[in-house]
Amino acid sequence: MFGNRFKLIKLFGFQVSADPSWFIVVALVTWSLAERYFPQAYPQLDRPTAWGMGVVGALLFFLSLVLHELSHALMARRYGLRIRGITLFIFGGVAEMTDEPPTAQAEFMVAIAGPIMSVLIAVVSFVVWAVGSQAAWPVAVVGVAQVMWWLNGVLMLLNLVPAFPLDGGRVLRSILWYWKGNLRWATRVTSAIGSAFGVALIALGVLLLIVPPGDLIGGLWLGLIGLFLRNAARMSYQQLLLRRALEGESVARFMKTDPVVVPRAISIAELVENFIYKYHFKMFPVVDGDRLLGCVSTREVKAIPREEWDRQTVGAIIEKCSPENSVDPGTDAMQALAMMSRTGTSRLMVVDGDRLLGILALKDLLKFFSLKMELEEAA
Ligand SMILES: [Zn+2]
Numbered sequence: 527m528f529g530n531r532f533k534l535i536k537l538f539g540f541q542v543s544a545d546p547s548w549f550i551v552v553a554l555v556t557w558s559l560a561e562r563y564f565p566q567a568y569p570q571l572d573r574p575t576a577w578g579m580g581v582v583g584a585l586l587f588f589l590s591l592v593l594h595e596l597s598h599a600l601m602a603r604r605y606g607l608r609i610r611g612i613t614l615f616i617f618g619g620v621a622e623m624t625d626e627p628p629t630a631q632a633e634f635m636v637a638i639a640g641p642i643m644s645v646l647i648a649v650v651s652f653v654v655w656a657v658g659s660q661a662a663w664p665v666a667v668v669g670v671a672q673v674m675w676w677l678n679g680v681l682m683l684l685n686l687v688p689a690f691p692l693d694g695g696r697v698l699r700s701i702l703w704y705w706k707g708n709l710r711w712a713t714r715v716t717s718a719i720g721s722a723f724g725v726a727l728i729a730l731g732v733l734l735l736i737v738p739p740g741d742l743i744g745g746l747w748l749g750l751i752g753l754f755l756r757n758a759a760r761m762s763y764q765q766l767l768l769r770r771a772l773e774g775e776s777v778a779r780f781m782k783t784d785p786v787v788v789p790r791a792i793s794i795a796e797l798v799e800n801f802i803y804k805y806h807f808k809m810f811p812v813v814d815g816d817r818l819l820g821c822v823s824t825r826e827v828k829a830i831p832r833e834e835w836d837r838q839t840v841g842a843i844i845e846k847c848s849p850e851n852s853v854d855p856g857t858d859a860m861q862a863l864a865m866m867s868r869t870g871t872s873r874l875m876v877v878d879g880d881r882l883l884g885i886l887a888l889k890d891l892l893k894f895f896s897l898k899m900e901l902e903e904a905a
Contacts, residue, residue, distance in 0.1 A: 531613060540599050540621075541860035542592055542614050548617035556584040556874055565670075568665050579666050583673045588614065590647045590678055590847065594617040594640045601639035605619075605632040615658075620789065624864075626769065630704035637696035644822045645683035651675035678786040688753065690716035691762045710766065718762040724756025769860055771898045772891065777862050779886030781876045790841035794827060797840050801825070809851065811874050811882050812844050818882040820844040821851055821875060851876045862886055 531543040536676055560580025571579075595612045598621040610622040620678035651674035658668040671746040686694035697714045730796035731749030734741045788801055788810045800811055802824065809823040819841070826843040827835075835894050845851065852875040853862050862874060 534614075534817065537592070537596055537612075538600060540596065540609060542612045543614070545613060545615035548614040551616055552584055552588065555587060556580045559583045564669055568669055572670075575666060579670055582666075582826045583670045586674055587677050588671065590623070590644065591619040591750075593647065594643050594681070595621040597639040597643040598636055602627075603613050603773065605636065607632070607636070611630040626766070627700075631701045633696060633703065634700035637693050637700060640693050641682045641685050644678045644685070648675045648678035648682065651678065673902060687719040687723060689759065690717065691758050692721060692755070695720050695759075704844055709769055710770065713763055713766050716760040720759030720762075721756050724752045724754070727752030727755065736855075760866055767899065768863070768895055772859040774865060775859045776855060777853055777857045777859050777886045778883070780859060780894060781855070781886045782890065783805045783884040785811060785882070785885040787811045788822060788840055788881065790814050790839065790844065793836055794840060794843070797822065798827065798835065806871060809871065811875050811885070812829055812840055813882065816881070818847065818875070818877060818880050820846045823849070823851075844893055847864060847875065851875060854878065859891060863891060 530551065531545050534542045534544055536542065554567045557580070557771050560577040564576040564579050564583075565573075568576075569702075576805055591614065592612060599609045599612060602621065602623055607627060608624045610624055611622050614620060624634075627636055642897045653672035655668055655675055657663075658671060685692055686697075687692040688698040690699055691695060698719075699709075699712045699716040702715060705707050706712065720836075728749050729752075731745045731752060733740065733745075734748060735745035774856070786801065786807070788797060790812050792800075797810070801807075811821050812819045822840050822843055822845060826845060828842060830838055849865070850869050851871065853865070855876050855878060866872060866874065866888055876883045876886055
C-alpha cells in the first residue's frame with residue numbers, strides 16, 4: 527500500500543513508520559493550531575507561545591494516533607494475527623494486518639480496541655482541561671489539553687461511523703458476521719455502506735467548494751478522504767473474494783508447466799530479439815540443459831549498454847533464484863499473489879531445487895478468480 531516510508535520507532539515489537547504524505551499533515555496541523563486555533567481561543571497569547579503549543583499539540587495528537595493503532599495491533603497479536611507494522615499517512619494511521627481475523631469475536635475485539643483507546647485519551651485530556659481551567663493552570667497546558675480531548679473525541683466519532691473499512695464498519699461487520707455466520711455477506715453489506723459514505727463525503731466536499739464563501743482546503747480534504755474511503759471499501763471486498771478463491775490452493779495448480787526458457791549461452795541481443803520481443807514477457811528462466819540457473823529480466827538487460835548486447839551473453843547477467851522471483855510448488859496462491867504485489871512482478875518461477883517446474887503468471891491467477899466468481903454467481 528505504501529512506497530518509501532520513514533521508520534520512526536519500534537513499539538512492543540511493531541515498527542512505526544511514516545509515509546511521506548504524513549509530513550504534510552503534521553505541518554498543516556501544527557500551522558492551523560499555532561496560527562488559527564490558539565490565537566483565536568486565547569487572544570492574549572504571544573506568537574512564540576502559540577507556536578510552541580501548536581508543535582506540542584500536533585505531536586501529542588500524532589502520539590494519540592499511534593496509541594490508537596497500537597491498541598489494534600496489540601489486540602490483533604493476542605488473537606495470533608500477524609501485523610506488518612503501524613504506518614502513519616495523510617489520512618491518519620493504519621495497523622497493517624496481513625491476516626484476516628479468524629472469528630467474528632476476534633474481529634470485534636481488534637476493531638473496538640482503537641476507539642476505546644481514543645476515548646481514554648479524550649477522557650484524560652478532558653479531566654486535565656476541566657481541572658486546569660478551574661485551578662487557573664497555565665494557558666499552554668489548558669489549551670493543549672482542550673485540543674486533545676476535542677481531536678480525540680472527533681477521531682473516535684469518525685472512526686465509529688459504520689462504514690467498512692473504518693473501525694465502526696469492522697465492528698458492524700463482526701456483528702453481522704456473528705449473526706448470520708457469513709463473512710462474505712457481512713463484508714458486502716458493510717463495504718457498500720463504506721462506499722456510500724465515501725460518496726457522501728465527496729458530495730459534501732464539492733458543496734463546500736462551490737457554496738459561497740467556498741472552503742477550498744476543507745472541500746478538497748473531504749473529497750480526498752471520500753475518494754480514499756470509497757476505494758478502500760471496494761478493494762477490501764474484492765480482496766476478501768480473492769482470498770476466498772485462492773487461499774488453500776497451491777501454486778502448482780495454476781502454473782504453466784512448459785514455459786519458454788532461455789539457454790545461458792545466447793547473446794543479450796538474441797534474448798531481446800527472439801524472446802522479449804517475441805513473447806512479450808519481462809522475465810525468462812535461464813537454463814543450462816535441464817538445470818535452472820536463475821532468471822533474466824528486462825531490468826538486467828537495461829543495465830547493460832546497448833553496444834554490448836552482441837558481445838555479452840545471458841549467462842553474464844543472470845539473477846539467481848530468490849524468494850523475490852521464485853516459489854516452491856507448495857506455496858499458497860494467495861501468498862504468491864501478495865509477493866507479486868509487493869515486488870511488482872507478474873511472473874514467478876516455480877522451482878524445486880535446481881529444477882524448473884513451471885511459471886506462475888498473475889494473469890492466470892486472475893483468470894481463475896474471475897471464472898470462479900462467474901460460476902459462484904450462477905450457483
Ligand atoms: Zn482504528
